[in-house]
Amino acid sequence: MIGSKLMTASALLITVRLPDGRFHGLPEWPPSPFRLFQALVAGALTGAPRAHADALTPVFGWFEALGPPSIATPPARAAQRSTLWVPNNDLDAVGGDPRRTAEIRTAKRVAPRLIEPDAPFLYVWPLIEGSVGPATSMPALAEQLYQLGRGIDMAYAAAEILTLDAADTRLIAHHGTIHRPSQQGQGGKPLRCPTPGSFASLLRRRRVQRMRLRGGHLTQAPPAHFRVVAYDTVPTRLLFDLVTSDEAPRFARIPLTRAAELVERARDRLAWLLDRALGDPGLVERVVTGRGAGEADKSARLRIIPLPSIGSAHADRAIRRVLIEVPPDCPIPAREIEWAAGAVHLGANKDGEIAEPDEPQLVRATDEVMLRHYGIGAEPRPARVWRSVTPAALPVLRPRGRAGGVEREAGEVEAAQALRQALRHAAVAVAVETVSVQPEPLERRGERADGFAVPPRFASRGLHHVEITFREAVRGPLVVGDGRYLGLGLMAPVPDVWRDVMVFRLPQGAEVAATDAPLLLQAVRRALMALSRDPRGGVPRLFSGHESDGAPARSGRHEHVFLAADDGDGDGCLDRLLVAAPWACDRTVKGSRDDRRRFDEVASALEEVRAGRLGVLRLHLLPSIFLENHPLLGPGQVWESRTLYRATRHGRRRAHPAATVAIDLALECLRRGLPRPEVEVLEVEAGPQGGRVMARGRLHFAAAVSGPILLGRDSHLGMGAFGTT
Numbered sequence: 001m002i003g004s005k006l007m008t009a010s011a012l013l014i015t016v017r018l019p020d021g022r023f024h025g026l027p028e029w030p031p032s033p034f035r036l037f038q039a040l041v042a043g044a045l046t047g048a049p050r051a052h053a054d055a056l057t058p059v060f061g062w063f064e065a066l067g068p069p070s071i072a073t074p075p076a077r078a079a080q081r082s083t084l085w086v087p088n089n090d091l092d093a094v095g096g097d098p099r100r101t102a103e104i105r106t107a108k109r110v111a112p113r114l115i116e117p118d119a120p121f122l123y124v125w126p127l128i129e130g131s132v133g134p135a136t137s138m139p140a141l142a143e144q145l146y147q148l149g150r151g152i153d154m155a156y157a158a159a160e161i162l163t164l165d166a167a168d169t170r171l172i173a174h175h176g177t178i179h180r181p182s183q184q185g186q187g188g189k190p191l192r193c194p195t196p197g198s199f200a201s202l203l204r205r206r207r208v209q210r211m212r213l214r215g216g217h218l219t220q221a222p223p224a225h226f227r228v229v230a231y232d233t234v235p236t237r238l239l240f241d242l243v244t245s246d247e248a249p250r251f252a253r254i255p256l257t258r259a260a261e262l263v264e265r266a267r268d269r270l271a272w273l274l275d276r277a278l279g280d281p282g283l284v285e286r287v288v289t290g291r292g293a294g295e296a297d298k299s300a301r302l303r304i305i306p307l308p309s310i311g312s313a314h315a316d317r318a319i320r321r322v323l324i325e326v327p328p329d330c331p332i333p334a335r336e337i338e339w340a341a342g343a344v345h346l347g348a349n350k351d352g353e354i355a356e357p358d359e360p361q362l363v364r365a366t367d368e369v370m371l372r373h374y375g376i377g378a379e380p381r382p383a384r385v386w387r388s389v390t391p392a393a394l395p396v397l398r399p400r401g402r403a404g405g406v407e408r409e410a411g412e413v414e415a416a417q418a419l420r421q422a423l424r425h426a427a428v429a430v431a432v433e434t435v436s437v438q439p440e441p442l443e444r445r446g447e448r449a450d451g452f453a454v455p456p457r458f459a460s461r462g463l464h465h466v467e468i469t470f471r472e473a474v475r476g477p478l479v480v481g482d483g484r485y486l487g488l489g490l491m492a493p494v495p496d497v498w499r500d501v502m503v504f505r506l507p508q509g510a511e512v513a514a515t516d517a518p519l520l521l522q523a524v525r526r527a528l529m530a531l532s533r534d535p536r537g538g539v540p541r542l543f544s545g546h547e548s549d550g551a552p553a554r555s556g557r558h559e560h561v562f563l564a565a566d567d568g569d570g571d572g573c574l575d576r577l578l579v580a581a582p583w584a585c586d587r588t589v590k591g592s593r594d595d596r597r598r599f600d601e602v603a604s605a606l607e608e609v610r611a612g613r614l615g616v617l618r619l620h621l622l623p624s625i626f627l628e629n630h631p632l633l634g635p636g637q638v639w640e641s642r643t644l645y646r647a648t649r650h651g652r653r654r655a656h657p658a659a660t661v662a663i664d665l666a667l668e669c670l671r672r673g674l675p676r677p678e679v680e681v682l683e684v685e686a687g688p689q690g691g692r693v694m695a696r697g698r699l700h701f702a703a704a705v706s707g708p709i710l711l712g713r714d715s716h717l718g719m720g721a722f723g724t725t
């Protein structure tokens with residue numbers, strides 16, 4: 001059984017967990033492959049005789065020769081820095097008297113990263129065919145691992161052998177960040193990786209460490225042997241203009257529907273030039289044209305992306321530029337691809353002769369400003385909402401002829417499911433909130449999906465225009481679907497689409513009593529302030545309600561977030577939590593673009609709340625599609641109190657409290673930019689001499705209005721919440 005499994009295995013996966021939820025090995029993040037290698041060696045040799053190390057040499061010799069792995073890390077945040085005072089290793093300064101150790105204490109600053117306890121780290125090594133034999137020893141070695149990071153970071157691990165596709169699926173399904181090694185590209189993060197000789201160097205260090213004092217002197221242990229690999233580099237992107245080759249060079253104007261044809265011609269011409277230059281037709285076929293490419297070649301394949309002119313309502317969406325994206329692990333150097341692409345003429349025949357001089361050629365672009373329209377460039381702006389410019393090719397066919405509404409809806413649902421799978425294949429790991437699919441263009445000057453058909457490979461009924469809303473903002477370029485290597489499925493971001501209101505579901509079984517809402521909301525407020533804290537420790541007024549000097553905001557306007565908790569099913573326990581931007585609850589406040597972006601990013605990152613005696617609560621953000629006609633959001637004409645309303649001022653002496661509340665509620669609606677309602681007071685209570693008026697009421701608007709509606713004093717912490725009836 002084991003032998004048959006190894007015949008199909010192509011990846012080694014090691015999963016590491018830290019039970020304490022802390023990693024002290026900073027500044028290194030993520031934990032490097034060499035750190036894991038050291039931990040595996042330490043676990044295997046702890047308490048073992050020297051002969052055991054010799055027996056492990058073949059296994060670790062095989063392991064250190066593997067290429068750098070892909071790494072998935074769980075969500076983490078920096079903990080507050082603390083200072084520990086520890087004895088310095090300088091006893092001679094106090095005459096060698098150990099009783100005077102307190103006199104030589106030195107400061108040691110500690111700032112670990114906090115992660116969810118038992119959240120997994122994944123390390124995936126692709127295995128070369130025929131090299132899986134020693135992998136059978138890795139599960140036993142992984143079980144002996146006991147720490148990762150510093151000596152106080154207790155850990156445990158497990159190793160398994162999977163197919164490469166299964167390992168890649170595990171990586172993408174991981175809820176954290178994926179870090180991939182690179183051969184070329186820009187930027188990146190250097191991480192230490194094992195290399196041939198690493199195991200022998202660690203054995204030498206171990207021997208010296210066990211006998212450091214020689215001849216009355218301390219001997220410095222020899223350094224460990226490793227190599228440094230860049231991770232997470234940005235792909236090399238080469239932008240070319242499509243220029244005609246007549247006497248007055250000018251931009252070519254290729255119709256949008258010819259995107260696949262354009263890419264195919266440019267790709268074949270580029271492959272021909274690279275084949276002549278490199279003399280390796282097999283490599284060029286796999287990396288450039290995709291013929292003979294296997295699962296392991298996907299991440300190394302060259303991508304040629306036609307870029308239509310967009311960004312304005314008047315843009316004609318004709319193709320004038322081509323972007324060539326060279327992945328970080330592409331085996332062909334980017335400079336070779338840039339040289340060959342600069343010699344591409346679409347009018348050349350198979351022998352390289354210019355048979356059609358009127359066809360355009362690729363010329364290296366000097367102006368890359370237009371890349372921002374596709375979420376690329378020097379300062380890319382990530383977006384949550386993306387729309388297709390060229391339709392995505394999906395393995396789902398639309399119904400023939402004039403399909404009925406039910407049949408068309410069923411087809412679109414099936415296509416939406418296929419699109420989610422296509423995002424996984426495109427290595428997009430961000431969660432999808434909503435997906436819509438249709439054959440019609442999503443922009444005014446777009447083309448129907450049918451017009452992009454390239455039979456027999458891409459049938460017209462298999463092409464779909466799509467709009468995707470992600471849970472978090474995504475950077476470009478984004479190309480999805482089966483035709484992503486031929487210019488189909490090109491997406492463009494829809495800028496400045498930010499969420500103003502978010503509703504979270506409390507975990508089942510939490511049983512937070514409705515009377516504990518103030519305690520919960522105070523904890524949520526603290527969590528939001530912690531998430532919004534800048535590197536200097538400052539919290540923006542949007543989340544704190546205070547100025548930068550710590551003084552309460554005195555602008556007289558509602559400029560910080562509103563919170564509310566609700567018992568939706570009436571069982572006496574809270575089950576929903578609402579976080580709303582100030583401009584969503586006070587229509588007279590105009591949120592700036594930066595504030596809208598910051599609110600969306602910080603509030604959507606709220607996943608866990610530590611609420612004292614209520615415990616640690618894991619929150620689940622509800623997708624926007626579930627918020628339509630939500631009781632706290634409306635729309636509706638009649639809104640009724642869900643929590644007590646506290647009047648903004650005292651009533652007149654001898655005035656009836658109900659009349660005071662009715663007037664105050666109506667004026668409060670006007671102050672918040674709402675229409676003036678008819679107020680029906682359902683319940684009222686007042687303190688001595690008419691003070692501290694609190695009430696429940698019902699608001700009747702002449703026309704339906706949208707929520708959330710939180711009014712009165714303490715409305716930022718859930719008081720005065722109204723819901724539709």
